[in-house]
Amino acid sequence: MLRRWPGSAGGQRAGYRMGVAQQAAKAPAVEAYYPGKGLGLPRTGRGSVASMGRRVGALFADWLLCSAIAFGLLSDRWWTIVIFAGEN
Numbered sequence: 001m002l003r004r005w006p007g008s009a010g011g012q013r014a015g016y017r018m019g020v021a022q023q024a025a026k027a028p029a030v031e032a033y034y035p036g037k038g039l040g041l042p043r044t045g046r047g048s049v050a051s052m053g054r055r056v057g058a059l060f061a062d063w064l065l066c067s068a069i070a071f072g073l074l075s076d077r078w079w080t081i082v083i084f085a086g087e088n
Helices: 012-026 052-074 077-087
Strands: none
Touching: 052 077
16 A cells, blocks of 8 residues: 655655655755865864965064064074075
8 A cells, every 4th residue: 555645646756755855854964165175174273274364474473583583683684584494
């Protein structure tokens, strides 16, 4: 005996379709792409890929520290690039 769902004329076939729709609704959503996902890194927190703003900020901070070292130790700002290159 076929089991009929309320409001359906297709019997079991309509019930099958409803089951698939319910399973799809319960399935976890596909996680969106984020930088570092391909490398297995976390989306946020420690170990995640830094944003472009943080990278530029870190570069600026490194440059300022190298300038301070060059001017403080050697009294010449042109040594900054040498110290910066040696740091990296």
